[in-house]
Amino acid sequence: xxxxxxxxxxxxxxxxxxxxxxxxxxxxxxxxxxxxxxxxxxxxxxxxxxxxxxxxxxxxxxxxxxxxxxxxxxxxxxxxxxxxxxxxxxxxxxxxxxxxxxxxxxxxxxxxxxxxxxxxxxxxxxxxxxxxxxxxxxxxxxxxxxxxxxxxxxxxxxxxxxxxxxxxxxxxxxxxxxxxxxxxxxxxxxxxxxxxxxxxxxxxxxxxxxxxxxxxxxxxxxxxxxxxxxxxxxxxxxxxxxxxxxx
Amino acid sequence: xxxxxxxxxxxxxxxxxxxxxxxxxxxxxxxxxxxxxxxxxxxxxxxxxxxxxxxxxxxxxxxxxxxxxxxxxxxxxxxxxxxxxxxxxxxxxxxxxxxxxxxxxxxxxxxxxxxxxxxxxxxxxxxxxxxxxxxxxxxxxxxxxxxxxxxxxxxxxxxxxxxxxxxxxxxxxxxxxxxxxxxxxxxxxxxxxxxxxxxxxxxxxxxxxxxxxxxxxxxxxxxxxxxxxxxxxxxxxxxxxxxxxxx
Numbered sequence: 001x002x003x004x005x006x007x008x009x010x011x012x013x014x015x016x017x018x019x020x021x022x023x024x025x026x027x028x029x030x031x032x033x034x035x036x037x038x039x040x041x042x043x044x045x046x047x048x049x050x051x052x053x054x055x056x057x058x059x060x061x062x063x064x065x066x067x068x069x070x071x072x073x074x075x076x077x078x079x080x081x082x083x084x085x086x087x088x089x090x091x092x093x094x095x096x097x098x099x100x101x102x103x104x105x106x107x108x109x110x111x112x113x114x115x116x117x118x119x120x121x122x123x124x125x126x127x128x129x130x131x132x133x134x135x136x137x138x139x140x141x142x143x144x145x146x147x148x149x150x151x152x153x154x155x156x157x158x159x160x161x162x163x164x165x166x167x168x169x170x171x172x173x174x175x176x177x178x179x180x181x182x183x184x185x186x187x188x189x190x191x192x193x194x195x196x197x198x199x200x201x202x203x204x205x206x207x208x209x210x211x212x213x214x215x216x217x218x219x220x221x222x223x224x225x226x227x228x229x230x231x232x233x234x235x236x237x238x239x240x241x242x243x244x245x246x247x
Numbered sequence: 248x249x250x251x252x253x254x255x256x257x258x259x260x261x262x263x264x265x266x267x268x269x270x271x272x273x274x275x276x277x278x279x280x281x282x283x284x285x286x287x288x289x290x291x292x293x294x295x296x297x298x299x300x301x302x303x304x305x306x307x308x309x310x311x312x313x314x315x316x317x318x319x320x321x322x323x324x325x326x327x328x329x330x331x332x333x334x335x336x337x338x339x340x341x342x343x344x345x346x347x348x349x350x351x352x353x354x355x356x357x358x359x360x361x362x363x364x365x366x367x368x369x370x371x372x373x374x375x376x377x378x379x380x381x382x383x384x385x386x387x388x389x390x391x392x393x394x395x396x397x398x399x400x401x402x403x404x405x406x407x408x409x410x411x412x413x414x415x416x417x418x419x420x421x422x423x424x425x426x427x428x429x430x431x432x433x434x435x436x437x438x439x440x441x442x443x444x445x446x447x448x449x450x451x452x453x454x455x456x457x458x459x460x461x462x463x464x465x466x467x468x469x470x471x472x473x474x475x476x477x478x479x480x481x482x483x484x485x486x487x488x489x490x491x492x493x494x
């Protein structure tokens with residue numbers, strides 16, 4: 001526990017900058033919060049990860065808010081199965097962010113969705129929150145953005161909601177969905193055929209909705225039965241097994 | 248499925264207004280999204296529920312954005328065990344909103360957190376989405392707001408996240424937490440003693456954090472062991488059993 005609990009009595013010198021982990025929401029630039037927009041607009045230093053040299057989704061969402069003369073710290077994370085190269089990228093990014101904080105600059109780290117919800121910001125948080133002031137600004141997650149676009153209430157009253165990553169093994173996915181009420185399956189991507197199979201075996205295809213790039217102009221919302229063969233990484237399947245929106 | 252799927256080819260006359268279900272986030276007014284702020288500022292008609300005559304939390308969050316001459320549709324929901332009186336309140340509220348939509352006004356319904364995440368907006372959605380254009384604007388939920396304030400990453404990589412309502416029966420809570428990784432327990436309120444007991448029996452008290460009114464000036468963030476005896480309705484317990492923020 002770093003932020004509110006750990007840093008409350010922190011003896012950090014005031015000359016150090018603050019690291020802001022800022023959620024920029026699911027994709028539409030106007031789903032950024034007022035607080036995040038103010039921080040991004042005022043930032044002298046922004047930081048964000050990129051994946052194997054591709055454009056940063058988070059930076060794209062916030063692009064219109066970033067000052068033209070802001071310094072940008074890019075952490076390029078290689079796409080490998082081993083963890084060591086990605087660890088090295090976050091180690092190096094954390095060191096560059098620490099340099100900026102040491103010279104008194106605040107650093108605004110841009111995060112798709114919410115920084116603590118399947119976001120890479122937590123790797124920076126683990127590396128820096130003991131030594132620096134860190135503030136996390138929560139953002140709109142893809143889960144509620146997808147539900148909004150699909151017109152599917154997620155959970156009411158005493159219903160449970162389970163968030164599952166698509167890469168989980170097939171047997172585990174089946175067991176977790178079987179015992180659940182509403183379910184959001186994240187990071188569908190190349191796992192779509194496996195997920196479809198599990199949902200069909202459980203007899204739930206009729207209740208499942210596929211959502212791709214929620215809130216963006218190229219958004220796709222379809223019953224799972226009509227979903228494309230190939231899904232991008234930023235896609236989700238929603239199951240509302242238990243959700244009853246009537247009172 | 249009403250919104251994106253159901254209404255795409257809807258033959259509604261353009262003279263009807265649109266109902267916007269707008270998430271206003273967890274409590275801090277600057278955690279409202281840019282889109283929600285624009286809609287609230289421009290609204291001729293705003294709607295929101297109140298509970299047994301108490302002040303509306305959602306209206307309080309958005310208060311500075313509401314035009315002084317906006318019409319306000321207040322749905323006062325009585326606090327009873329039976330569902331019928333609450334149903335009648337939503338029936339009447341839906342009828343008043345329908346009247347405004349019929350005369351061509353848009354209606355902005357204010358929702359704490361996110362409209363489809365344990366929000367009462369879904370009762371209006373169920374009553375109106377077949378007959379009117381409805382757009383849901385997702386908001387920051389209390390779950391990620393509490394995690395941000397507690398400095399507790401919720402889930403990374405292939406970890407699962409389970410959202411449980413505090414009113415669930417003790418045995419069910421125990422079984423659901425036992426099989427879970429990260430857990431957020433919502434609506435703690437008067438269920439705090441029961442939830443504490445379950446968490447202690449599972450040996451998880453050390454990993455549990457109590458958060459009350461996240462993002463508001465009167466916020467409380469404490470290890471569960473130090474939590475007060477009495478919790479308000481807007482309180483949460485976070486368990487990060489599986490969350491490992493290192494890569």
